[in-house]
Amino acid sequence: MRMNRFTTALLLLLVAPTGAQEAAQRTAFYVGSYDVDSSTLISCVAADRLGDPWKSIQGSSNIKTSGSSTTVTEATSGSLPFADLSVGDLLFINDTPGRPHSVRRVAAKASGASITIDNPDFGETAAIDIENSGNGRSFSWQKVTCGTAATDGWIYVKPYMFKSLSIYLEQMNATSIDFKWECRHRTPVGYGPAVNVYPGTLTADVCPGGTVSSGKCRYTAASQDTLTDVVIDIPYDSCRPLFAVNTDDGDDLTTNAESVTAFITVWGAK
Numbered sequence: 444m445r446m447n448r449f450t451t452a453l454l455l456l457l458v459a460p461t462g463a464q465e466a467a468q469r470t471a472f473y474v475g476s477y478d479v480d481s482s483t484l485i486s487c488v489a490a491d492r493l494g495d496p497w498k499s500i501q502g503s504s505n506i507k508t509s510g511s512s513t514t515v516t517e518a519t520s521g522s523l524p525f526a527d528l529s530v531g532d533l534l535f536i537n538d539t540p541g542r543p544h545s546v547r548r549v550a551a552k553a554s555g556a557s558i559t560i561d562n563p564d565f566g567e568t569a570a571i572d573i574e575n576s577g578n579g580r581s582f583s584w585q586k587v588t589c590g591t592a593a594t595d596g597w598i599y600v601k602p603y604m605f606k607s608l609s610i611y612l613e614q615m616n617a618t619s620i621d622f623k624w625e626c627r628h629r630t631p632v633g634y635g636p637a638v639n640v641y642p643g644t645l646t647a648d649v650c651p652g653g654t655v656s657s658g659k660c661r662y663t664a665a666s667q668d669t670l671t672d673v674v675i676d677i678p679y680d681s682c683r684p685l686f687a688v689n690t691d692d693g694d695d696l697t698t699n700a701e702s703v704t705a706f707i708t709v710w711g712a713k
Contacts, residue, residue: 467710467712468708468709468710469497469603469708469709469710470706470707470708470709471489471496471497471598471706471707471709472488472489472496472533472585472587472704472705472706473486473487473488473489473496473596473598473683473684473705473706473707474487474489474531474587474589474703474704474705475489475533475546475548475587475704476548476550476561476562476613476702476703476704477531477587477589477686477701477702477703477704477705478531478700478701478702479617479620479686479687479688479691479701479703480688480691480701481589481591481686481687481688482687482688482689482691483591483687484591484621484623484685484686484687485589485590485591485595485685485686485687486589486590486591486595486596486597486683486684486685486686487587487588487589487590487595487596487705488587488588488595488596488597488598488683489532489533489585489586489587490585490586490588491585491586492586496585496598499535499583499584499585500527500583500584500585500586501581501583502524502581502582502583502584503522503523503524503526504517504518504519504522504523504524505517505518505519505522505524505578505579505580505581505582506518506524506525506536506573506579506580506581506582507573507574507579507580508570508571508572508573510572511570511571511572512570512571512572513550513559513560513561513569513570513571514557514558514559514560515534515547515557515558515559515560515571515573516556516557517555517556517557518578518579518580519578519579520556521556522556523554523555523556524555524556524582525549525552525554525555525556525557525558526555528549528552528558528584528586529549529552529586530549530550530551530552531548531549531587532548532549532584532585532586532587533546533547533548533549533584533585533587534546534547534548534549534560534582534583534584535582535583535584535585536571536573536580536582537580537581537582538580545571546562547560547561547562547569547571548560548561548562550569593637595683596683596684596685597627597681597682597683598681598682598683598707599680599681600626600679600680600681600682600707600709601629601678601679601680601681602709602712602713603709603710603711603712603713604676604678604710604711604712604713605674605675605676605709605710605711606626606674606675606676606679606682606707606708606709607672607673607674607707607708607709608624608640608641608672608673608674608675608682608684608707609670609671609672609673609705609706609707609708610622610624610670610671610684610703610704610705611670611671611703611704611705612652612662612665612666612701612702612703613665613702613703613704614665614700614701614702615662615664615665615688615701615702616691616699616700616701617688617689617690617691617701618663618689618690619661619662619663619688619689619690620661620662620686620687620688620689620701620703621656621659621660621661621662621686621687621688621689622659622660622662622684622685622686622687622703622705623639623641623642623658623659623660623684623685624639624640624641624673624682624683624684624685625637625638625639625640625682625683625684625685626638626640626675626677626679626680626681626682626683627679627680627681627682628678628679628680629680629681634680638679639658640673640675640677640679640682641660641673642655642658642659642660643658650662650671651671652664652666652671659687665702676711678713682707684705686703686705688701
């Protein structure tokens, strides 16, 4: 069974992945504010060093800002907390007690001591005020990897009955952007073929804010309408989103960059 619904999704995302015992509901990122440049369908996933999308990597030292800023720096000189991070990786910044984590994306990296961040577009500004009067704040992060192979981008969801597949196209400067969701079963001899679960091939399928084109959602403009959740209760082994850009402008600066966020929320452990 499938059904479409719309949601702001903010509360789902402002919690970093954790290695603790599984809760009633879990959310994992594929990408945040991803700039789609590939004209071939590409899939990404955010994960820890071992490739686990439900866990994050603990930052090596605390970080800070000078007031509210998109520039984040090391709290202790020479500690280089961003040494292993790259543009596109996701940060989960520990906030004040009683508040959730703040999620940010690495937009640019000046050095292991300083980065520029932006926001995965969930109602917050990109700038953040991280305590700098003391020792700063701790953080964790995930490495985002992308590829066009049949093996790229999958997140294992077999233990859960319900899966909510979410995509939001916040910004674009291209003729159009395509996306779709695939899931797959695991058989005794390996993985079965990928199933195009959304938008699929049914005449009843719709793409809010866009159109169905050859089994993909095609968008010619970004809008709130593109924030789409597809809820499925089929016992698939794993699922992934795929994206492709058609006639990109070739300039990824500021408002010319495409911006796509995708995540999966699971619940109902079997």
